[in-house]
Amino acid sequence: MASESLTVTDNRTGKTYEIPIKNGAIKATDLFQIKTNEEDGLVTYDPGFMNTASCQSKITYIDGDKGILRYRGYPIEQLAEKSSYLETAYLVLFGELPSQSQLAEWTHNITYHSIIHENIKKLIDGFHHDAHPMGILVSTVGALSTFYPDGKKIFDAKSRRDQTYRLISKMPTLAAFAYRHSLGQPYSYPDNDLSYPGNFLNMLFKMTEIKYKPHPVLEKAVDVLFILHADHEQNCSTNAMRSVGSSQVDPYSSVAAAAAALYGPLHGGANEAVLRMLMAIGSKANVPEFVKKVKGGEGRLMGFGHRVYKNYDPRAKIIKEIADQVFEVKGRNPLLDIALELERIALQDDYFIKRKLYPNVDFYSGLIYQSMGLPMDMFPVLFAIPRTSGWIAQWEEMLTDPDQKLARPKQIYLGAETRDYVPIDKRK
Numbered sequence: 001m002a003s004e005s006l007t008v009t010d011n012r013t014g015k016t017y018e019i020p021i022k023n024g025a026i027k028a029t030d031l032f033q034i035k036t037n038e039e040d041g042l043v044t045y046d047p048g049f050m051n052t053a054s055c056q057s058k059i060t061y062i063d064g065d066k067g068i069l070r071y072r073g074y075p076i077e078q079l080a081e082k083s084s085y086l087e088t089a090y091l092v093l094f095g096e097l098p099s100q101s102q103l104a105e106w107t108h109n110i111t112y113h114s115i116i117h118e119n120i121k122k123l124i125d126g127f128h129h130d131a132h133p134m135g136i137l138v139s140t141v142g143a144l145s146t147f148y149p150d151g152k153k154i155f156d157a158k159s160r161r162d163q164t165y166r167l168i169s170k171m172p173t174l175a176a177f178a179y180r181h182s183l184g185q186p187y188s189y190p191d192n193d194l195s196y197p198g199n200f201l202n203m204l205f206k207m208t209e210i211k212y213k214p215h216p217v218l219e220k221a222v223d224v225l226f227i228l229h230a231d232h233e234q235n236c237s238t239n240a241m242r243s244v245g246s247s248q249v250d251p252y253s254s255v256a257a258a259a260a261a262l263y264g265p266l267h268g269g270a271n272e273a274v275l276r277m278l279m280a281i282g283s284k285a286n287v288p289e290f291v292k293k294v295k296g297g298e299g300r301l302m303g304f305g306h307r308v309y310k311n312y313d314p315r316a317k318i319i320k321e322i323a324d325q326v327f328e329v330k331g332r333n334p335l336l337d338i339a340l341e342l343e344r345i346a347l348q349d350d351y352f353i354k355r356k357l358y359p360n361v362d363f364y365s366g367l368i369y370q371s372m373g374l375p376m377d378m379f380p381v382l383f384a385i386p387r388t389s390g391w392i393a394q395w396e397e398m399l400t401d402p403d404q405k406l407a408r409p410k411q412i413y414l415g416a417e418t419r420d421y422v423p424i425d426k427r428k
């Protein structure tokens with residue numbers, strides 16, 4: 001008997017099965033042979049994919065217990081310190097750090113695709129002034145598929161590369177235009193002389209000056225935040241990207257689906273929810289009362305806890321350092337004291353210790369964005385921009401993996417047995 005296998009006895013039938021184990025996993029379809037009748041094989045029941053690997057991947061590694069995050073083998077701490085977002089995006093997408101000429105070509109291609117069609121601008125104009133920018137982003141990135149019908153050629157590597165340039169390049173423009181729309185301000189067009197984060201700041205904040213000069217500390221802070229958010233293996237939005245992409249739709253539609261998944265408060269919307277929570281708490285003195293309520297089941301401590309990390313999220317550590325640098329330039333965010341007190345109390349409290357709930361990436365990122373002058377509803381948008389590189393890398397990996405199929409989970413049907421239609425006048 002192979003040692004890399006699982007022996008299972010079905011107590012309903014007394015039959016024994018040997019199921020191979022590969023890379024620490026059994027194939028769920030191998031369980032289908034375990035049957036009590038001709039039709040129904042055994043299935044696994046796993047809402048929320050708590051213990052189901054949906055793919056094999058070479059992109060991002062997380063050890064949630066140890067608080068480790070690596071892209072293509074490189075520790076996040078090293079990338080945050082030494083790399084740039086565009087270089088990291090290249091690494092995430094193509095598997096290796098670029099050479100100098102590769103990076104120059106990549107940067108050129110991303111820079112020169114940043115303008116959006118004027119009709120997309122008109123589409124943004126059509127939104128109400130207080131439309132949530134994430135709603136605008138989801139709509140406009142989906143709409144890009146109608147401008148680039150060649151995006152449908154998903155099995156053509158050259159076409160995939162073109163859509164990659166467009167998506168990574170245009171997401172900041174869509175995001176910044178959504179922001180300017182909410183302020184009723186004229187759109188600020190991309191400036192190709194600036195870096196990726198510098199240009200984003202230019203599109204957000206340029207007023208009447210001829211040339212916008214990003215503050216180097218803020219430019220660096222945005223770049224590092226983008227690196228930290230580039231990928232995070234099979235999270236909810238990435239799963240949406242892969243799942244929708246498995247229908248072989250174009251990448252713009254899949255990115256729209258992924259961005260929609262990111263919008264929710266349990267995922268990328270958490271940074272916005274953290275700020276709203278901190279404001280609702282109001283002062284350091286109210287923290288113990290708030291924590292008591294959370295423990296009593298009244299709401300959650302937003303920005304705490306993670307499906308994978310059962311230790312301090314390594315991204316949260318790095319963000320805390322950037323926060324200090326940004327506060328030096330922009331002044332200390334008064335909500336920081338409430339956040340620090342929450343962290344202090346929660347990390348000593350049995351409820352949080354027992355459940356291994358630590359601050360996650362969203363706990364401090366919102367404070368930085370707010371200090372930079374961005375409104376809360378822009379926070380998930382700031383998550384979506386850098387995550388686009390991860391979504392595309394995961395999408396491409398899915399498309400080129402011969403094991404992958406149309407995503408279509410099973411269900412366990414517990415509804416009514418067959419019954420006859422009752423005319424409306426005969427119903428009780």
Ligand code: CMC
Nearest residue numbers: 266267268270300301302303304305306307355360361362
């Ligand atoms: N505050 C209070 N209790 C919590 C929290 C929290 N933030 N998170 C989990 N718990 C409790 C939960 O009530 C449960 O307790 P019990 O066993 O007594 O029922 C236990 O911890 C396990 O929680 P769970 O909901 O089964 O765990 P999960 O893995 O499904 O949840 C999570 C992960 C991120 C949805 C959750 O921790 C949460 O809601 N956190 C707040 C929202 C948040 O910050 N989200 C951002 C995640 S990081 C960004 C990203 O990658 O998307």
